[in-house]
Amino acid sequence: MDFDLSDDHRLLRSTVRDFAEQEIAPVAEELDRTKAFPYELVRRLGELNLMGIPFPEEVGGAGADTLAYAIAVEELARIDSSVAITLCAHTSLGTQPIYLFGSPEQRAEWLPKLTAGELLGAFGLTEPEAGSDAGNVQTRATLDGGEWVVDGAKQFITNAGTEISGCVVITAQTGTDERGRKEISNILVPNGTPGYEQGTPYRKMGWNASDTRPLTFTDCRVPEENLVGPRGDGFKQFLRVLDIGRIGVAAMGVGLAQGALDEALKYAKERKAFGQQISKFQAIQAKLADVATEIAAARLLTYHAAFLKDQRRDFSLVAAQAKLKTGRLAVRATEEAVQIHGGYGYIEEYPVCRFYRDAKILTIGEGTDEVQQMVIARALGA
Numbered sequence: 001m002d003f004d005l006s007d008d009h010r011l012l013r014s015t016v017r018d019f020a021e022q023e024i025a026p027v028a029e030e031l032d033r034t035k036a037f038p039y040e041l042v043r044r045l046g047e048l049n050l051m052g053i054p055f056p057e058e059v060g061g062a063g064a065d066t067l068a069y070a071i072a073v074e075e076l077a078r079i080d081s082s083v084a085i086t087l088c089a090h091t092s093l094g095t096q097p098i099y100l101f102g103s104p105e106q107r108a109e110w111l112p113k114l115t116a117g118e119l120l121g122a123f124g125l126t127e128p129e130a131g132s133d134a135g136n137v138q139t140r141a142t143l144d145g146g147e148w149v150v151d152g153a154k155q156f157i158t159n160a161g162t163e164i165s166g167c168v169v170i171t172a173q174t175g176t177d178e179r180g181r182k183e184i185s186n187i188l189v190p191n192g193t194p195g196y197e198q199g200t201p202y203r204k205m206g207w208n209a210s211d212t213r214p215l216t217f218t219d220c221r222v223p224e225e226n227l228v229g230p231r232g233d234g235f236k237q238f239l240r241v242l243d244i245g246r247i248g249v250a251a252m253g254v255g256l257a258q259g260a261l262d263e264a265l266k267y268a269k270e271r272k273a274f275g276q277q278i279s280k281f282q283a284i285q286a287k288l289a290d291v292a293t294e295i296a297a298a299r300l301l302t303y304h305a306a307f308l309k310d311q312r313r314d315f316s317l318v319a320a321q322a323k324l325k326t327g328r329l330a331v332r333a334t335e336e337a338v339q340i341h342g343g344y345g346y347i348e349e350y351p352v353c354r355f356y357r358d359a360k361i362l363t364i365g366e367g368t369d370e371v372q373q374m375v376i377a378r379a380l381g382a
């Protein structure tokens with residue numbers, strides 16, 4: 001086993017860390033407070049070739065591996081989760097299904113602009129009646145004169161409603177099979193298609209500078225060729241997309257926990273109480289030591305999931321374990337960081353206040369903790 005990162009991975013980490021510290025950190029608090037989408041930062045991410053990290057160069061990507069992607073996401077989330085989830089949802093959820101299952105024409109039309117970051121991709125799976133029970137899709141798509149007519153609603157969708165949102169790949173019921181079960185397919189709907197509307201952004205607990213909205217489809221017509229992959233493969237496809245997405249979200253948990261630890265350690269060395277730095281108190285040291293240890297374990301689990309995927313081996317179990325572990329860790333690490341900051345931890349000027357609000361979604365999005373436990377238990381044979 002080799003635990004050392006390659007030179008390329010180390011270079012990527014330092015490049016993204018410098019970018020995050022120099023260009024994201026100074027504006028993160030304001031973006032969060034004003035709930036402004038970070039257009040300029042997304043443009044810079046595109047310039048730095050970070051909007052399509054794990055895709056081959058021939059489709060405009062960086063041609064890097066999943067581990068590189070996880071490292072980049074981790075470094076972004078260490079400073080700001082809104083920017084990290086924008087890149088993560090765009091890459092793992094928005095671009096991924098077109099890359100994996102799209103026709104040559106769909107790939108040629110969309111991938112260069114998506115991987116360059118000129119356009120953002122989104123994935124519309126969740127519905128009012130289909131969250132954890134994602135197969136319970138109510139949105140329907142019916143063929144009519146060479147077009148899919150889509151009717152239905154999606155909710156909590158990331159990246160679909162910005163000025164640079166290009167398209168959303170949605171799951172839809174396209175019929176029933178011979179046993180009467182829902183036939184689910186994925187369909188690509190470009191922004192601007194009549195009948196496809198993006199609702200008002202949600203008022204969220206965190207991820208305030210990221211774009212999350214409900215979507216509606218009313219008599220929305222797209223060409224028959226907008227089917228993504230074979231008809232009826234939608235269920236299998238979205239499980240695959242979510243498996244991959246979990247590695248990115250796990251990396252967000254590691255990065256957020258690391259950011260919280262870094263801020264907490266810095267503050268503990270500055271703040272004095274009872275005549276000494278609070279970092280000298282055993283109670284504070286125990287928190288820092290526990291969180292640092294948990295981060296080390298969670299990072300290895302996350303990198304292992306990325307490694308397995310890069311080796312083209314089965315990574316579903318480890319990705320679910322990494323997602324479960326890191327989401328919980330992010331919640332705990334940010335809470336401890338707020339605690340170490342005392343009253344200032346409750347004040348928005350300190351990043352840990354935002355970190356604390358940004359952490360909770362990591363136990364919910366892309367499969368709740370309970371869903372990860374189901375996936376893990378099933379893999380154990382329980």
Ligand SMILES: Cc1cc2nc3c(=O)[nH]c(=O)nc-3n(C[C@H](O)[C@H](O)[C@H](O)COP(=O)(O)OP(=O)(O)OC[C@H]3O[C@@H](n4cnc5c(N)ncnc54)[C@H](O)[C@@H]3O)c2cc1C
Pocket residue numbers: 089093123124125126130131132133155156157158159204207212361364365366367368369370371
């Ligand atoms: C900010 C944000 C961004 C998001 N971005 C996207 C996106 O880009 N695309 C997208 O498709 N979705 C997105 N989502 C949706 C997200 O993936 C879902 O919210 C999540 O999967 C949970 O679904 P739900 O909200 O319907 O909860 P529910 O499924 O209703 O779950 C409610 C509770 O019941 C539990 N539960 C449900 N079933 C079981 C079971 N069988 N056993 C035990 N417990 C169970 C859950 O774990 C949870 O605790 C986003 C959500 C948010 C908040």
